[in-house]
Amino acid sequence: MADLKVYNTASGVKEAFTPVDEGRVTMYVCGPTVYNYAHIGNARPVVVFDCLYRLLSARYGNVVYARNITDIDDKIIQAAVERNCDIGEVSREFTTAYREDMALLNALPPSIEPMATEHIPEMIALIERLIERGHAYVEAGHALFAVESMPSYGALSHRNLDDMLAGARVKVASYKRHSGDFVLWKPSSPAEPGWESPWGRGRPGWHLECSAMIRAHLGESIDIHAGGRDLIFPHHENERAQSCCAYDDDFVRYWMHNAYVDMDGEKMSKSLGNVRTVRELGGSYPGEVMRFALLTAHYRSPLNFSVEVLNSAQDALDAFYGALRPHTGIDPAELNAVDTAVYGALLDDINTPEAIATLYAAAKTLNKASDTKAIADAKAELLVGGTLLGLLSEDPEAWFQRGVGQEGPTAGEIEALIQERLLARSSRDFDRADEIRQMLEEQGVLLDDGPDGTQWRRRG
RNA sequence: GGCUCGGUGGCAGAGUGGUAAUGCAGCGGAUUGCAAAUCCGUCAACGCCGGUUCGAUUCCGACCCGAGCCUCCA
Numbered sequence: 001m002a003d004l005k006v007y008n009t010a011s012g013v014k015e016a017f018t019p020v021d022e023g024r025v026t027m028y029v030c031g032p033t034v035y036n037y038a039h040i041g042n043a044r045p046v047v048v049f050d051c052l053y054r055l056l057s058a059r060y061g062n063v064v065y066a067r068n069i070t071d072i073d074d075k076i077i078q079a080a081v082e083r084n085c086d087i088g089e090v091s092r093e094f095t096t097a098y099r100e101d102m103a104l105l106n107a108l109p110p111s112i113e114p115m116a117t118e119h120i121p122e123m124i125a126l127i128e129r130l131i132e133r134g135h136a137y138v139e140a141g142h143a144l145f146a147v148e149s150m151p152s153y154g155a156l157s158h159r160n161l162d163d164m165l166a167g168a169r170v171k172v173a174s175y176k177r178h179s180g181d182f183v184l185w186k187p188s189s190p191a192e193p194g195w196e197s198p199w200g201r202g203r204p205g206w207h208l209e210c211s212a213m214i215r216a217h218l219g220e221s222i223d224i225h226a227g228g229r230d231l232i233f234p235h236h237e238n239e240r241a242q243s244c245c246a247y248d249d250d251f252v253r254y255w256m257h258n259a260y261v262d263m264d265g266e267k268m269s270k271s272l273g274n275v276r277t278v279r280e281l282g283g284s285y286p287g288e289v290m291r292f293a294l295l296t297a298h299y300r301s302p303l304n305f306s307v308e309v310l311n312s313a314q315d316a317l318d319a320f321y322g323a324l325r326p327h328t329g330i331d332p333a334e335l336n337a338v339d340t341a342v343y344g345a346l347l348d349d350i351n352t353p354e355a356i357a358t359l360y361a362a363a364k365t366l367n368k369a370s371d372t373k374a375i376a377d378a379k380a381e382l383l384v385g386g387t388l389l390g391l392l393s394e395d396p397e398a399w400f401q402r403g404v405g406q407e408g409p410t411a412g413e414i415e416a417l418i419q420e421r422l423l424a425r426s427s428r429d430f431d432r433a434d435e436i437r438q439m440l441e442e443q444g445v446l447l448d449d450g451p452d453g454t455q456w457r458r459r460g
Numbered sequence: 461g462g463c464u465c466g467g468u469g470g471c472a473g474a475g476u477g478g479u480a481a482u483g484c485a486g487c488g489g490a491u492u493g494c495a496a497a498u499c500c501g502u503c504a505a506c507g508c509c510g511g512u513u514c515g516a517u518u519c520c521g522a523c524c525c526g527a528g529c530c531u532c533c534a
Contacts, residue, residue: 012464030534031534032534033533039534043534044534046534073532074532075532154463157463157464157529157530158463159463179531182531182532183531183532205532206532207532227534229464229465229529230528230529230533230534231533231534232464232529233463233529233531234529234530234531234532235531238532259527259528260527260534261534262527267528296483297472297473298474300465301465301473302466302527308484309472312471312483312484315483315484316484319483323498345474351475353472353474354474354475354481356473356482357474358482361482364499367498367499368498368499428493430493437495441496446496446497447496448495448496448497448498449492449494449496455497
């Protein structure tokens with residue numbers, strides 16, 4: 001069996017993937033800070049690494065996939081202040097929204113979804129251990145990690161402390177011994193949420209939770225740690241520092257990072273007003289269309305999101321569902337995920353564009369297939385391969401009729417018009433037939449005349 | 461300034477030391493009452509300059525252009 005290759009940020013090259021324990025593969029993806037809705041850029045790592053999760057599950061069976069929820073953070077505190085409510089209210093609301101949005105994108109729920117606030121004791125213990133070992137110190141109510149205590153600090157992000165000093169743009173807090181030192185624990189004012197600790201009432205630094213939760217749920221050394229490119233520094237570098245210095249193990253074998261999603265050629269940002277949430281786009285496009293759009297570029301390449309990208313994703317899925325539609329009566333052949341062309345493509349560092357290309361090939365084969373076996377085989381390739389990508393999970397008929405009746409004609413009215421048009425055609429009244437077709441098209445319903453009658457589908 | 465990553469046909473987007481996937485768009489054809497969908501065929505690309513090599517889009521170097529990170533933004 002061919003093996004999986006993944007690009008490891010730490011080494012800068014594609015490496016053959018070998019898990020610590022083939023019977024229990026572990027992966028951790030940095031999840032959201034729950035203070036607002038997830039945008040389409042937030043969705044990219046979720047969708048991409050969901051494909052990896054599916055791939056690993058097909059290959060190894062038992063995969064433990066953890067994705068955290070950061071439910072304590074200054075942004076959440078700020079949101080709670082603005083809304084004059086408890087931080088729990090903010091984090092609960094957006095955690096629920098996040099789960100709904102990711103489900104809309106066909107992302108499988110992770111095996112574990114640890115919450116930061118439920119791991120405060122583990123975080124405190126981790127800090128104590130770092131202090132004991134001389135990697136952290138307490139100053140002015142803060143616990144800080146001493147970056148100079150770790151010779152390999154910077155190895156993941158390929159930078160060194162001197163470079164960081166040279167590039168420092170931010171005023172260094174006076175309590176830091178080195179400008180690169182980062183907060184493990186910070187004091188909370190009486191008005192701010194906090195937990196008691198040996199260093200006073202306060203709250204954890206952002207990097208700490210992942211280190212603590214990985215240790216608690218996945219173990220001392222995990223196979224894959226993934227997230228967006230922007231997390232490489234400082235977040236993952238600091239996580240690595242915390243975990244490696246607290247314990248003498250490898251921590252992470254493969255670091256994987258996805259590139260950004262731009263919007264219409266520009267970085268998504270609030271100031272540009274071009275942030276598009278999954279929730280908002282979901283009002284106009286099915287989840288699978290958004291998902292497909294996110295998979296059209298390789299995960300390490302920037303993806304320029306736009307309505308054009310979404311529309312072409314829609315067209316592509318229409319073509320696949322269109323190939324499946326005439327064959328609902330024939331069951332797909334037996335096919336293991338690992339025997340699909342999609343699987344083969346994904347083995348090469350999650351090459352989703354290549355995987356999608358194999359889907360087109362399968363759809364073409366299916367369109368040309370005439371005998372039952374060929375149809376069953378092609379269907380299997382399309383559906384099993386599609387499942388590996390988290391696509392083609394819907395009933396073809398439902399896919400094409402989605403949203404019908406909400407505005408415009410109902411399915412029954414459409415059927416009645418099709419019958420009327422059929423009569424007109426049989427009496428060679430093509431003017432009337434074309435009139436009906438034109439009228440439906442104006443209402444977003446397209447008619448396809450085939451040898452077995454007329455089918456309709458919803459457009460856009 | 462430091463570090464990282466890119467520049468492939470009209471567009472999107474893979475890939476490779478030996479004549480560059482796939483999709484959309486275009487063009488021609490089959491099919492259709494006409495369409496649509498589908499099928500068949502077809503046009504068309506590796507930023508620039510050097511180097512290594514029998515041979516480079518692919519490796520190395522310079523340059524131009526673009527993106528990202530540099531203390532809590534996926």
